[in-house]
Amino acid sequence: MTTEPNDALPPETAMTTTTARPMLADPDTEPARPRRRWRGPSSSVRSVLKHLTLISLSIVMIYPLIWLVVSSLKPNSEIFRNLSIFTTDLTLENYTHGWTSQQVPFSVFLWNSLVIAIGAILGNLISCSLAAYAFARLKFWGRNAYFAIMLATIMLPFHVVLVPQFIIFRELGWLETILPLVVPKFLATDAFFVFLMVQFIRSLPKELFEAARIDGAGHLRIFGQVTLPLMVPAIATTAIFTFIWTWGDFFGPLIYLRTRDNFTVSVALKGFVDAQSTSNYGAMFAMSVVSLIPLFLVFLIGQRYLIKGFATTGIK
Amino acid sequence: MSSLGELRTIAREARRKKDSSLPKGSLKQRFPDNRAGYLFLLPWLIGLLVFTIGPMIASGYLAFTDYNLLQPPQWSGMDNWARMFNDTRLWNSFRVTIVYVFVGVPLQLALALAVALFLDRGMRGLSFYRSIFYLPSLMGGSVAIAILWRQVFGKEGLVNAVLGVFSIEGPGWIAHPDYALGTLIILNVWTFGSPMIIFLAGLRQIPEMYYEAAVMDGAGKVRRFFSITIPLLTPIIFFNLVLQIIFAFQSFTQAYIVSGGTGGPSDSTMFFTLYLYKEAFTQLNMGYASAMAWFLLVVIGALTAFNFWLSKFWVFYDD
Numbered sequence: 001m002t003t004e005p006n007d008a009l010p011p012e013t014a015m016t017t018t019t020a021r022p023m024l025a026d027p028d029t030e031p032a033r034p035r036r037r038w039r040g041p042s043s044s045v046r047s048v049l050k051h052l053t054l055i056s057l058s059i060v061m062i063y064p065l066i067w068l069v070v071s072s073l074k075p076n077s078e079i080f081r082n083l084s085i086f087t088t089d090l091t092l093e094n095y096t097h098g099w100t101s102q103q104v105p106f107s108v109f110l111w112n113s114l115v116i117a118i119g120a121i122l123g124n125l126i127s128c129s130l131a132a133y134a135f136a137r138l139k140f141w142g143r144n145a146y147f148a149i150m151l152a153t154i155m156l157p158f159h160v161v162l163v164p165q166f167i168i169f170r171e172l173g174w175l176e177t178i179l180p181l182v183v184p185k186f187l188a189t190d191a192f193f194v195f196l197m198v199q200f201i202r203s204l205p206k207e208l209f210e211a212a213r214i215d216g217a218g219h220l221r222i223f224g225q226v227t228l229p230l231m232v233p234a235i236a237t238t239a240i241f242t243f244i245w246t247w248g249d250f251f252g253p254l255i256y257l258r259t260r261d262n263f264t265v266s267v268a269l270k271g272f273v274d275a276q277s278t279s280n281y282g283a284m285f286a287m288s289v290v291s292l293i294p295l296f297l298v299f300l301i302g303q304r305y306l307i308k309g310f311a312t313t314g315i316k
Numbered sequence: 317m318s319s320l321g322e323l324r325t326i327a328r329e330a331r332r333k334k335d336s337s338l339p340k341g342s343l344k345q346r347f348p349d350n351r352a353g354y355l356f357l358l359p360w361l362i363g364l365l366v367f368t369i370g371p372m373i374a375s376g377y378l379a380f381t382d383y384n385l386l387q388p389p390q391w392s393g394m395d396n397w398a399r400m401f402n403d404t405r406l407w408n409s410f411r412v413t414i415v416y417v418f419v420g421v422p423l424q425l426a427l428a429l430a431v432a433l434f435l436d437r438g439m440r441g442l443s444f445y446r447s448i449f450y451l452p453s454l455m456g457g458s459v460a461i462a463i464l465w466r467q468v469f470g471k472e473g474l475v476n477a478v479l480g481v482f483s484i485e486g487p488g489w490i491a492h493p494d495y496a497l498g499t500l501i502i503l504n505v506w507t508f509g510s511p512m513i514i515f516l517a518g519l520r521q522i523p524e525m526y527y528e529a530a531v532m533d534g535a536g537k538v539r540r541f542f543s544i545t546i547p548l549l550t551p552i553i554f555f556n557l558v559l560q561i562i563f564a565f566q567s568f569t570q571a572y573i574v575s576g577g578t579g580g581p582s583d584s585t586m587f588f589t590l591y592l593y594k595e596a597f598t599q600l601n602m603g604y605a606s607a608m609a610w611f612l613l614v615v616i617g618a619l620t621a622f623n624f625w626l627s628k629f630w631v632f633y634d635d
Contacts, residue, residue: 051441054434058448061506065452067474068464083477131360140353141343148326150360151319153368155559157566157616159592159609163378163602164371167385187363194360195319219352248458250569255597266459266569273463273576281467288460299454303447306454307513 072285079281095290098283102271104260106287109268112257116178116264117246123185124193124242125235131188132197133223137209147198153191166255180256181246193238200234201227233305240302247294265291320555379607384600396607406608408583409591412497416587417564420504425556428508432515433545446516449509456507462573466490469499490574493584500585503570511556518552519545547632554631558623565616568593588612 063085070085072094078087099106134140135147169180188194208230212222228235253264263271269291272284299306347353354361379396381389400406431449435442455461468474471488479486489495522545530540571579571587579586579594592612596605 050434050439054441054445057431058445061452062448064464064468064474065455067468068460071467080472083474127359127363130356130358134353134356138349138353138356139347140350140357141347143353144326144330146357146361148323149364151323151326153364154319155562155616155620156368157562157609157612159566159589160375160606160613161368161371162375162609163596163606164374165367166596167374167602168366168371170385184363184367186359187367188360189363189367191360195322219349219356223356244454248455248569250457250459250572251593255593269459269463270573270577273466273573284463285467288463291460292455292458295455295458296451299451303450307446307450 068285069289072282072289074282076280076282079285094280094282094286097280098286098290101280101283102260102268104263106265106268106290108261109263109265110290112178112262113247113264113266116181116253117243119178119182120185120246121239121242123182124188124190124238127186127188128190128193128238129197129228129231129235130223131194132201133219133227135194136198136201137222137227138219150191150194153189154195169256175256176259176262177256181249181252185242190242193242196237197231197234200231204230233308236302237305237308240298240305243298244295247291320558321551375606375609378603379610381603383603383606385602386600389603392603396604399604400607400611405583405586406588406591409579409586409588412584412586413565413588415497416501416504416567417561420501421557421560421564423501424505424508425511425553425560427505428511428556429515429549429553431508432512432519435512435516446513449512451509453507453509456503457569459569459573461503462570465499465503465570466574469495491581493580493582496575496581496584500567500570500574503574504564504567511560514552514556515549518549522548550631551633554623554627558620561619561623562616565589565612 066085067083070087071079073090073092074082074087074094075089075091076094078089102109131150135143135150165180169175172179174180174183204227208226209222212226217225248266249264250266250270253267254270257263257267269284269287272280272287343350378389380391380393382392382395383389435445452461469489470476471491473489475489476486487495489499526544526548527540530544535543566589567587568589571585571590572593575581575585575590579590588608589612592605592608595601595608
C-alpha cells in the first residue's frame with residue numbers, strides 16, 4: 001500500500017515521508033500534510049498511473065448514471081440508436097410525457113413517498129434517541145441483555161416477521177394506508193439507529209451528564225436539554241439514512257400499497273417495467289431520474305454525515 | 317466499535333461476571349435508574365414485543381399450518397417442511413441465492429478493500445474519488461437503478477454497445493438464463509462504496525507508530541502491509557463480511573425489477589426472497605412462506621455462527 005520507495009531512504013527521512021495518519025481524523029478536516037519531496041520521475045509516473053486508474057474506475061462507475069440522465073433527455077427513437085452521451089438533440093418531452101403516463105400524475109407518487117419518508121424520519125428520531133439515551137446513560141436491570149437483543153435484531157432477516165406483521169396490519173385495517181410503513185418507526189424497530197445514537201452518546205464527555213445531575217436535573221431534562229442538543233450530528237445522520245432507505249424502499253410499499261393512488265415512487269416505477277411491451281423508454285428513464293434526484297440532493301447536502309455515521313457503525 | 321464488536325464485549329463480560337461474585341448492594345444501588353430506564357426504553361420494548369418477538373413466535377406457529385389469509389390457519393404438522401424438501405423450485409432459488417451471495421459478496425469486498433488501500437493516503441482528489449465511489453451504493457437498492465440495469469445489460473444496451481466497438485456481439489444479458497444472475501452480481505459489486513468507506517475508516521485507525529516502529533526495525537513495504545495493515549484490518553474485513561452476507565441473502569428489489577417480477581429467465585434470478593414473496597403474496601401460501609422464512613433465518617444464523625467460529629483462526633483482535 002505504500003507507494004513511495006521508503007526502504008531506500010535512511011530511517012529518519014522515511015519516518016517523515018510516511019504520511020501521518022491522524023487517529024480518528026475527520027476525513028474532511030485532516031490537517032494539511034507536508035508536501036512530498038520530489039523523488040525522481042518514478043514516483044510521479046506512479047502517481048499519474050494511480051490517478052489514471054482511479055479516474056477510469058470513476059468513469060465506469062458513473063457512466064451508467066450519466067447515460068441514464070442523457071437518455072432521459074433524448075427523443076425516444078434516439079435512445080437505443082445512439083448510445084453516446086454526447087448529443088445536442090435534447091428535449092424535455094419524456095418528462096412531460098412520463099409525468100402523466102400513469103393515469104395519476106407523478107406528483108402524487110412523489111408526495112406519497114415524501115409523506116412516508118417524513119413520518120419515518122420523525123418516528124426514528126423520537127423513538128431511537130429515547131432508547132439510545134437509556135442504553136448509553138442509564139443503569140437499569142437487564143440493560144446488557146436488552147442491548148444484545150437490540151444488536152441481534154439489526155441482523156434479523158425481516159422475513160420471519162413478515163407474514164404475522166402483514167396479518168396484524170390487515171386486521172387493524174391499515175392496508176392501503178401509510179401506517180404499516182410509519183408506525184413501527186415510532187417504536188424503534190430500526191435498531192440500527194439506536195445503535196448509532198448509543199455510540200454517539202457514549203462518545204460525549206461523561207462530566208456533562210454528571211454536572212447536570214448534580215444541578216438536580218431529572219433524566220427527562222438531561223435528555224432534552226443536554227443530550228439532544230449535543231446529538232445533532234447523530235440526528236442528522238439518522239434523518240438522512242432514514243430518508244434514503246424509506247425513499248428507496250420497495251418491498252414495504254409493494255405489499256401494503258396496492259392501489260394506484262397510494263403508490264410510492266418505487267412502486268410507480270415498477271409500472272413502467274410491467275408495461276414493457278408498449279413501453280416508452282424515454283418516459284421510464286425520465287421518471288427514474290426524477291426518483292433519483294431527491295437521493296442525489298440528500299447525498300450532496302448530507303455526504304459528510306453519511307460518510308461519518310456510516311464509518312462508525314458500518315451498515316449501508 | 318462495531319455492532320459485532322459490541323456483541324463480543326457483552327458476551328465476554330457476561331462470562332466474566334459468572335466467575336466473579338456480583339458486587340453486593342441493594343437492587344436500588346445497583347440499578348439506580350430502573351424507572352427512568354424502562355420509561356425511556358418503553359417504545360423500543362413495545363416495538364420489540366409487538367413487531368419482532370410476537371411475530372417471530374406467530375410465524376414459527378404458522379410454519380406448521382396451512383394458511384391462506386381467508387380461512388383460519390389449519391394445523392398441518394410437517395407438511396410444509398416435507399413440501400419444502402421436495403420443492404425443486406425452492407432448492408433452485410436457494411442455489412441461485414447462494415451463488416449470488418458467495419460470488420457477489422467476496423467480489424464486492426475485494427474491490428472495496430483494494431480501492432480503500434489505494435485511496436488511503438493524503439492524496440489529491442481523495443474526497444472526490446470517495447464521493448464518486450460511494451454514490452452508487454446509496455442508489456443501488458432503488459427501483460430506478462434496477463430499471464437502468466435492465467437497459468444497460470439489454471440486447472441493445474450499453475454493455476453490448478461497448479463490446480460492439482471490439483466487434484463482439486453480446487447476448488441479451490438480462491434475457492439469457494446463463495448471464496442474468498451475473499448482471500445482478502455486477503450490480504452488487506457496483507455498490508462497493510459502502511464497505512469501502514468502512515475500510516477507509518478502519519485504515520485511519522491504525523496507529524501510525526506501528527508503521528514508524530516497523531520502519532525503524534527495517535521492515536519493508538510488503539512486510540509492513542502483511543504484518544501491520546492486514547492483521548489490524550481483519551476485524552473490519554470480518555465485520556463487512558458477516559454483514560454483507562446477511563444483507564445479500566435478503567436482496568429482493570434488484571432481482572424483482574430486473575426480471576420483471578418473474579425471477580426469470582427460467583428462474584435464473586429467482587432469489588429465495590423472491591420465491592418467498594410469491595408464495596406469500598401471490599399464492600397466499602402464508603404457512604409455507606413462514607416455513608421458508610424460518611429456514612432462511614436458520615441458514616443465515618448457522619452461516620453467521622460458522623463465520624464467527626472461523627474468525628478465531630484469521631481475525632486479529634488488538635485488545
